[in-house]
Amino acid sequence: MTLTALLPTLRDSIPAPFDAAAWPAGSAPTLDDVTVRAMSVGRYADICGTPCVCTGPAVIPLSGGMASTTLSTTVVVATVVEVASGTLRLDACVVGLGAVWREARLIGRISHAYDVRFSVAGAHGEDAGGSVVLPGDIRVGDRIAFPCPGCRTVGEVR
Numbered sequence: 731m732t733l734t735a736l737l738p739t740l741r742d743s744i745p746a747p748f749d750a751a752a753w754p755a756g757s758a759p760t761l762d763d764v765t766v767r768a769m770s771v772g773r774y775a776d777i778c779g780t781p782c783v784c785t786g787p788a789v790i791p792l793s794g795g796m797a798s799t800t801l802s803t804t805v806v807v808a809t810v811v812e813v814a815s816g817t818l819r820l821d822a823c824v825v826g827l828g829a830v831w832r833e834a835r836l837i838g839r840i841s842h843a844y845d846v847r848f849s850v851a852g853a854h855g856e857d858a859g860g861s862v863v864l865p866g867d868i869r870v871g872d873r874i875a876f877p878c879p880g881c882r883t884v885g886e887v888r
Contacts, residue, residue, distance in 0.1 A: 786802065
């Protein structure tokens with residue numbers, strides 16, 4: 731249990747916990763976004779539309795954040811298109827991506843709602859085989875960013 735989970739109003743002043751090893755090297759959380767090597771993935775999604783991907787070097791395990799020269803990690807930004815009975819449906823095809831759902835983050839706004847566990851469905855209603863913990867006031871139009879190991883292309887998620 732984290733401070734932001736216990737007191738959601740703290741999200742106005744501190745980012746939610748962040749496992750830097752799951753994201754591309756050089757990634758950092760902000761209050762309502764994630765930057766990858768100083769590039770905002772929220773702004774990137776504004777420009778490109780969703781779903782979109784941002785790929786960077788993976789973090790070498792147990793290296794303290796050192797970038798790999800051979801491995802990649804991809805951040806997928808997807809829009810919530812439906813919220814129904816504990817399930818989020820995204821506009822991205824997420825099956826087979828190996829998404830790290832425990833690291834999924836709401837981007838673009840700060841929520842003061844308590845966290846709730848949702849199951850995840852892809853663009854065509856397929857079960858993504860995972861669940862995600864996000865603020866309980868998730869609504870259609872919200873954007874979610876999550877990391878996936880490996881180099882993924884936008885064609886894989888569209």
